Every structure is written in C-alpha cells, then in structure tokens.
Amino acid sequence: MWGDAGRVGGTGLTFATHNSRFKTIVNRFADDLPFGNDWNTWFRDILNDYWGDDSIDIVAIDHYPGTWCCGSNYRDWGALDTLLGIARDYGKEMAVMETGFTTYGYNPIGNQHNQADQESFVDQGIDEVLVKRNSYAVTDPLNAFLLLSWYEFIDLCSNCGGWPLVENHWGILTYAGGVGGVRLAFDNLRYQVSRWN
Numbered sequence: 001m002w003g004d005a006g007r008v009g010g011t012g013l014t015f016a017t018h019n020s021r022f023k024t025i026v027n028r029f030a031d032d033l034p035f036g037n038d039w040n041t042w043f044r045d046i047l048n049d050y051w052g053d054d055s056i057d058i059v060a061i062d063h064y065p066g067t068w069c070c071g072s073n074y075r076d077w078g079a080l081d082t083l084l085g086i087a088r089d090y091g092k093e094m095a096v097m098e099t100g101f102t103t104y105g106y107n108p109i110g111n112q113h114n115q116a117d118q119e120s121f122v123d124q125g126i127d128e129v130l131v132k133r134n135s136y137a138v139t140d141p142l143n144a145f146l147l148l149s150w151y152e153f154i155d156l157c158s159n160c161g162g163w164p165l166v167e168n169h170w171g172i173l174t175y176a177g178g179v180g181g182v183r184l185a186f187d188n189l190r191y192q193v194s195r196w197n
Helices: 039-048 050-055 078-090 115-139 186-194
Strands: 025-029 058-062 093-099 145-150 173-176 179-182
Touching: 025 039, 025 093, 039 050, 039 058, 039 078, 058 078, 058 145, 078 093, 078 115, 093 115, 115 145, 115 186
Parallel strands: 025 058, 058 093, 093 145
Antiparallel strands: 173 179
C-alpha cells in the first residue's frame, strides 16, 4: 500500500466528539460482472443511512482494468471519477483498496496475459491513477485520494494450474516450489510508488 493515508490524531473532548485515531473504510468491487454490479447505488444506499454515513470515513473500490474489465485499456480508471462523485456528495475521502494484474495465460475476459502485460499495466494503469489523484487534489482537496494498494505481493503458486487459475498469478513476485523471484514489473512498480509523495 502507498499513499497519503495514516492515522488521524485525536482531539478528544468527549467520547462522542473524539476525533478517532483511525479511519474506517468501506470498499466494493467496481468492475462489471455478468450479472451486474451497481456499486455506485450500493455505496449511496449505505451512505444515505445515518449509521452508514456517520461511521464511514473513506469510500474505496477494487478495480482491475485488463483483468476483470476494460479489455486491454489499462488506463480505464473512469471508476475513480464515479467514486469521486460519491466522496464529494457525502463528504468522504477515497481510496483504491485493490488493483493489480494477473499474469495467468487466460483470464475471464478472454485476454492472454504474461509478465510483459503486467509491466504495461503498471506503467499505464498506475500512472493514470497518479494523474487522477493529482487532479483531484487540486479540484477536490476535501475528498483526498488517500491510498492505492497492490494485489498481491507474491503469487500463490506461479507454476500451478487448477482453479482458481487467475487467483494464483497476481503477485509482483513469483513463487514456485519454494523459490521466489521478481517479475518484470517489479522495478516499474517501485518507480511508480516512488512518485507518490
């Protein structure tokens, strides 16, 4: 994970007025599913409820351009604009709890993936998120984009087949037979992370 997030210092007049040291996050998978995924309405329903609105500080999505949606358009981060609208309407901050790119040869949207594709995703997709974050910081500073988290650090099993095929191959590091190694995208991701200041 990287970003500007952290604990928020308390002001603590009473229990009721205490500014919590932690922020609460609710997140939702934001990619379209065959049976539909109206995550925008889902968030709004929760935040329209007093308890939901009062107890949630950050709205967040899981978004995987190139694996679960969007063909090969790794810069398809329009979901962040929708999330910003939700954050703005309800006075929340925003985050991406999960993003990444599977290197498994076949995935549910029919693309053939490999390490070079993951590297392209990092260069294009993560760059696009940074561009949007910087833009939002200017236009909507009260709805700060706090966090972007990579899913996941190490493969479950780089040489495994079986189900879930796609889920075994998300790592930025490989794992096969007790031996690990870096993927092509590893240094690219380190570079992208270094740009988040």
